Amino acid sequence: MGIRIREVDAGFSLESILQRAKQDLNDTLSLVRPILEEVRTRGDEAVRDFTLKFDKLEPSSFYHPVPDWKGTADPELVAALEKAKENISIFHKAQMPSDLDVQVSGNSLGIRYTPIESVTVYAPGGKALYPSTILMGVIPAKIAGVKHIQIVTPPQKEGIPDGLFAAAKIAGADAIVTAGGAQGIAAASYGTKSIPRSEFVIGPGNKFVTAAKILLSGQGVIGIDSPAGPSEVLVIADDSANPNWVAADLLSQAEHGEDSAAILCTDSMGFAKKVAAEIDLALKERPKRADIKKASIENESWILVFPNLDSCVDFSNLYAPEHLEIQTKNYKELFRKIKHAGSVFLGPYSPVAMGDYISGTNHILPTAGGSRIFSSLGVMTFLKRVTYQEVTRDSLEKLYPYVKVLSEFEGLDEEHGNSVKVRLPKREV
Amino acid sequence: MGIRIREVDAGFSLESILQRAKQDLNDTLSLVRPILEEVRTRGDEAVRDFTLKFDKLEPSSFYHPVPDWKGTADPELVAALEKAKENISIFHKAQMPSDLDVQVSGNSLGIRYTPIESVTVYAPGGKALYPSTILMGVIPAKIAGVKHIQIVTPPQKEGIPDGLFAAAKIAGADAIVTAGGAQGIAAASYGTKSIPRSEFVIGPGNKFVTAAKILLSGQGVIGIDSPAGPSEVLVIADDSANPNWVAADLLSQAEHGEDSAAILCTDSMGFAKKVAAEIDLALKERPKRADIKKASIENESWILVFPNLDSCVDFSNLYAPEHLEIQTKNYKELFRKIKHAGSVFLGPYSPVAMGDYISGTNHILPTAGGSRIFSSLGVMTFLKRVTYQEVTRDSLEKLYPYVKVLSEFEGLDEEHGNSVKVRLPKREV
Structure with missing residues (x-):
């Protein structure tokens, strides 16, 4: 028993893969x-x-x-x-x-x-x-x-x-x-x-x-920060990719923990089978943390064969992976269609481990689909926006009629409206 | 009974003013x-x-x-x-x-x-x-x-x-x-x-x-978004400000609700008393929502007289107000020292009502000191950062030794380290 391979057709629901286990707290x-x-x-x-x-x-x-x-x-x-x-x-x-x-x-x-x-x-x-x-x-x-x-x-x-x-x-x-x-x-x-x-x-x-x-x-x-769940990778690859490298990347995710998920989306059943074979081989040749890797690969991971690469991208945008690798001939073009992901690894020489350790991107990332609404950790995580305005006397006068209408509609004219009106030059009656 | 005036000295603890009521949920x-x-x-x-x-x-x-x-x-x-x-x-x-x-x-x-x-x-x-x-x-x-x-x-x-x-x-x-x-x-x-x-x-x-x-x-x-509590304003003003305008701004905050807080920080007891008198007068002259305004002014609001304007700024940074008005001669200089606030209103012609309705800044703001860590609502509230990297073969080779050391230290060398090593050109042994 190795990683599951599944052709994605009308009869196969992706819902259970999208719905990652949420911790019941x-x-x-x-x-x-x-x-x-x-x-x-x-x-x-x-x-x-x-x-x-x-x-x-x-x-x-x-x-x-x-x-x-x-x-x-x-x-x-x-x-x-x-x-x-x-x-x-x-x-x-x-x-x-x-x-x-x-x-x-x-x-x-x-x-x-x-x-x-x-x-x-x-x-x-x-x-x-x-x-x-x-x-x-x-x-x-x-x-x-x-x-x-x-x-x-x-x-x-x-x-x-x-x-x-x-x-x-x-x-x-x-x-x-x-x-x-x-x-x-x-x-x-x-x-x-x-x-x-x-x-x-x-x-x-x-x-x-x-x-x-x-x-x-x-x-x-x-x-x-945003809540953290099990780590995960989604790899989009076509048959121009090296199956041995892709297998290594999936296993690198599996190494994290039994609950880690490694998903390969491809448009080629032939490529899918090659990657699965490489994983089987690697699990025999590299026995460290074998139980963890096996549990992750067999229970949490998938190779999904889609009709084409655009369908892979559509699925990835729904899955909103923590880590996304794109190893296809046209990886730059596909990346332009990516809407939700924590950290994206482009081309054949960008395994996730580079971002984990040394490339310079952050490895504290939203998991479990969180990248649909949350960002990776960055400098902005620790900054906030103080907004300000300096209104001129001239603009105050020009904008007062709008404040009057809006504050009256909201029943706040007596004080909100007044705080603007009181500043206006007195007119002769 | 009107708004409380208090000279801030060593004997007066500001803690209860800083600790705004937190809803017990x-x-x-x-x-x-x-x-x-x-x-x-x-x-x-x-x-x-x-x-x-x-x-x-x-x-x-x-x-x-x-x-x-x-x-x-x-x-x-x-x-x-x-x-x-x-x-x-x-x-x-x-x-x-x-x-x-x-x-x-x-x-x-x-x-x-x-x-x-x-x-x-x-x-x-x-x-x-x-x-x-x-x-x-x-x-x-x-x-x-x-x-x-x-x-x-x-x-x-x-x-x-x-x-x-x-x-x-x-x-x-x-x-x-x-x-x-x-x-x-x-x-x-x-x-x-x-x-x-x-x-x-x-x-x-x-x-x-x-x-x-x-x-x-x-x-x-x-x-x-960040949790919302009662609305609040903190006004920093010296005796160059118009006490009638400042009173109007405090009352505009009080108009929101009984639990709204309006705080004036000033360096002048004389100015403090003038503002308090203007508030008393206004409460008589403008009776709409009188109960609400009175409750807010008498129970939640303060005029605090500090030894100088810098102390007002220090207090404001601790209080981290939702709305901050600075109506002093040197308002631009003081604003440079402001670290935490939702929306800041600078100079004599910038009452909060302008930001509430028409100036263009957002009025959905962090309350209850939240501006120490949260931002006002803005375009960034609805955007997230997708980070990416494209690593070159040359850089992969140069950086691999570091990945090796770090992944070995963390016990993740077999797969994390391998996923980089496997991509390197084979060397003669």
Whole structure:
């Protein structure tokens, strides 16, 4: 049993593939609510209690300023993180928006972009602790001008790994906070004696982290990024693509987790079969994380054979993949028809792993179809628009009649209308 | 009893003014959850049941295409709405972002902006039905390129007012959906037989509307705008300002609702007293909505006298007002120090009412300090960033060593690393 191949015809419903598993958080929300309340009222003490309960650890402190780090990391790792930082920085600095100033009806109207002041980047612990994700979360915030950036992550028995500190330092984070799960999110959102409050909390986590973020943002305590689900790739390829490379890309997605989805859309059954054969071969030849890769490939992944490439694009726009690869002869032309995707990888030499690590694009992306309405993480995630206007006396007078009509219609003429009228030059009666 | 005046000194805590009342939605969330579930499973039938229960009405249909409207509206109102549309359109068209393409390490990286496809603008009913808010919600979505825009609003005994239809038509909305409260939001979010699903839902509403939006966005069903609370203005003024005009602006805010807050920050006790006297006088001379205005002025509003204007700015940045007026001699200089505000009104001739109706800026703004992390509504609200990269073979080879190190450190070398390595030219061993 390998990856499923299916010719897409009238008899085959794509609905179940489009409807990716949504986490049911109802039970988790009930579990998390009291944790948030405890941390809000009892602060560090509650964080300590929950850390002992859930992590079986008693850290002597939670807040670790990055500049205080005295360790060393592997020079090769540092060099790679530095190179990644360089590319991420170039791409994200180019995203800095210009302020806007425009004349409308004789008045100056405009937009000034200002940064959020404090941000928490949540980083899962254990095997899922990825230095690359630290760079992706922290560097755009730093470029946007966020004043205080802390990484919140579960404590580990051996202390904070040097690789994490190195990534935090290179990215420019201010501190690492060793408090995980809902209690970590709550501490960073409410603030405690030892942990500063952040106004905005980003980054993926387990369902307790997600539930805490949803509850706290729903209550207006923090802002959050778009919800994160299992990772996924959709590859559009025709028979000009290399089946071995496409198979490698699908498996690279499968490597993430049992719930990862890898979807190939193609117009060629012959190509589909070649890719499936390459996957079978690779699963035998590269046995690391075999159970994870097999589960993802066999249960979550598909090769879909469409009548033509335009149908592949139509499906992709409905699926709105986190990662989209286009490996076709006419990949530039197809890309122009793409409406919804997190990060797009164009042509034969752009595997997703390049964006995961080094190309410079961000790898924190909307999943589960979220790219139909949400953006990938970027500098704009940490900026907001302050709009302004300076109205002239002349324009005030010319526009007053419209304000009068509108405010009367809405029953707000006595004060709204008056606040304009009172400024107008008195006329002789 | 009028507005409270307070000299801000070491003995006075501003905390209670900063901490605006947050709606406690816990009970409402429990009430709303089954309504959402009913609408999800029973569709139109459930909407009909809840409309009968809550609105005491039995509409024959919910979905009213705007082009089908055969009524007429007051020509003066139409002219005012057209003028407002003109100014809103100029300012919001200027916000359309340019796509980005940048070379990084020899590769093409970029961003393409694409619109959300379907949007619901919720509009409260009854007295709070504001045609101006229809323009503010719909026009930016239209400019962004949203394909289907519907206005969802509670049904009214007399049917849909012509003023609402006129605003919807001028703004460019596709339809008016007469279903209010949680059932209206649920119908627009899940879709029913007669009501199309929207992927993004914006606009203010009562606590049932807010709770429904929070629950549905938490479950990943829809995206929503930032949560809306009571409206508020903060005015920074020195004694160069006209106390009569400043009083008019504070009262214009008070006119919105009993829970509206109007805050004047000044460096002059003399000016403070003049404004307070003008407010007292106005409350006598302009008796319309007197109870509402008095409640807002006496219970929610303040005149705060700071030692200097810079302290006023510092407080304003903490308060992060929805509306900010700066009426001082040096208003341009002070504005440069403003970090957080929804919409800013500069100089003596820029009362908030100008932005509410006609200047061209948006009046759907973050409240309750939300402007510390959220933006005013704009074209960007309805656009998202699709990032992309096209990697060259040469760059792939040069960057591979970094991918190797990083993927090995993260335990993802077998597939992530391999997907890059497999593309490299074979070397002789």
